[in-house]
Amino acid sequence: MTEIVSETATGGLTPEQVESFKENGFIGPFDLYGEDEAPLLWNQAVIEMVTSKNKPHDSTIINYDRHLDCDTLSTHIAHPTIVNKLRSLMGDDIICWKTNIFEKEPGESGTGWHQVEAFIVYESEDVAYPSLRYTEESKAATQELTVWTAFSPADKEHGCLRFLPGSHKQWYYDETRPLGRDVESKNHDFFGYDYSELQIDKDWDPNKHEIVDMGMKPGQFVIFLAKCVHGSHPNTSSDKRLGLASRYVSPSVKVYENIDSLTGFGDTINLDYHGSVLVSGEDKWGHNRIHETNLNGFPFPRVKTDEH
Amino acid sequence: MSTDDYRRKLADFLTKQPETSGLAHERVLAAQTRQDLGISSLTMVLLLTHYVEQYTDNTVTIRPEWVSRLGDVDGIASVLREIDAASLAPAQH
Numbered sequence: 001m002t003e004i005v006s007e008t009a010t011g012g013l014t015p016e017q018v019e020s021f022k023e024n025g026f027i028g029p030f031d032l033y034g035e036d037e038a039p040l041l042w043n044q045a046v047i048e049m050v051t052s053k054n055k056p057h058d059s060t061i062i063n064y065d066r067h068l069d070c071d072t073l074s075t076h077i078a079h080p081t082i083v084n085k086l087r088s089l090m091g092d093d094i095i096c097w098k099t100n101i102f103e104k105e106p107g108e109s110g111t112g113w114h115q116v117e118a119f120i121v122y123e124s125e126d127v128a129y130p131s132l133r134y135t136e137e138s139k140a141a142t143q144e145l146t147v148w149t150a151f152s153p154a155d156k157e158h159g160c161l162r163f164l165p166g167s168h169k170q171w172y173y174d175e176t177r178p179l180g181r182d183v184e185s186k187n188h189d190f191f192g193y194d195y196s197e198l199q200i201d202k203d204w205d206p207n208k209h210e211i212v213d214m215g216m217k218p219g220q221f222v223i224f225l226a227k228c229v230h231g232s233h234p235n236t237s238s239d240k241r242l243g244l245a246s247r248y249v250s251p252s253v254k255v256y257e258n259i260d261s262l263t264g265f266g267d268t269i270n271l272d273y274h275g276s277v278l279v280s281g282e283d284k285w286g287h288n289r290i291h292e293t294n295l296n297g298f299p300f301p302r303v304k305t306d307e308h
Numbered sequence: 309m310s311t312d313d314y315r316r317k318l319a320d321f322l323t324k325q326p327e328t329s330g331l332a333h334e335r336v337l338a339a340q341t342r343q344d345l346g347i348s349s350l351t352m353v354l355l356l357t358h359y360v361e362q363y364t365d366n367t368v369t370i371r372p373e374w375v376s377r378l379g380d381v382d383g384i385a386s387v388l389r390e391i392d393a394a395s396l397a398p399a400q401h
């Protein structure tokens with residue numbers, strides 16, 4: 001199998017940035033693409049989404065994992081500028097297990113505060129499985145990270161991300177409980193769900209916590225723990241906000257161990273297509289299916305480490 | 309061809325595509341935005357691929373900079389004009 005090895009690792013986080021991440025649960029923004037370049041890259045990805053011969057799934061509602069069939073996004077998730085910063089926090093061995101497209105139309109409301117770690121999936125009202133199962137302790141700062149890249153303006157007016165710094169140190173929400181969906185309700189501001197239903201201490205008010213708005217220019221990205229409580233502002237601009245979240249774990253983490261399909265937002269997708277992408281290091285564990293190429297045959301790039 | 313000619317060409321084209329066959333010619337001529345026509349952004353790119361296939365026999369590659377112009381009908385018409393021009397370009401050399 002052809003393997004493209006991109007540039008040798010450089011550009012990791014400084015010790016001060018690592019400490020800041022440990023304290024706050026997020027770090028950024030960082031420059032990745034030029035302001036004019038990022039929207040064109042997204043447009044190219046859209047062309048590839050439309051013309052793809054082998055889509056991961058047919059859903060137009062669940063927009064997961066288009067890095068598995070769009071060459072532009074296949075390249076993006078393994079970009080050395082991203083991966084080398086992840087290595088500073090996770091160690092050399094890293095897989096990308098999921099991507100989500102986050103579009104926010106003009107006038108669309110903000111996304112409510114939420115906090116996850118295992119990404120619980122409900123098979124039925126009573127049966128739930130974690131998307132991620134951690135199999136061993138790690139000396140790294142974390143085994144799970146999300147990178148959110150802006151492909152359009154993503155400042156406060158456009159509905160930027162916002163974080164509660166330090167909130168990753170404790171659970172404010174119980175992600176193991178099910179949520180009811182109601183797209184008509186204004187309280188259901190987490191993609192049709194009311195995440196505050198999961199709040200552990202009903203008297204706790206996230207809006208009284210210190211809040212950091214993560215305004216980003218097109219082409220910038222932020223790294224964060226999904227366990228760090230986060231949400232977004234409404235989009236009060238006249239432009240669509242475009243972001244891509246790429247999610248990474250150590251290959252020691254079992255991905256979708258007991259999960260064959262995903263249901264949400266009124267649709268279901270089968271996970272037969274799914275595989276993770278090794279973006280750095282090696283997979284010593286063999287827990288997960290690893291895709292060497294995307295579904296259209298494009299070889300995934302991989303950042304070369306000192307050992308490999 | 310003038311801008312109005314391209315609007316008519318767009319209307320002719322859209323009314324013959326399976327995704328937009330329910331559109332009336334007059335509605336396309338009167339529309340200002342893609343949303344007025346009820347066409348999603350992804351469907352519009354798909355329609356562009358149909359246009360490239362039909363009018364250039366796939367000799368033209370869709371350019372990322374065109375995608376940003378597919379939000380309004382004049383922008384779509386201008387992209388059709390550029391596709392036609394691009395398909396003719398090799399013959400001019």
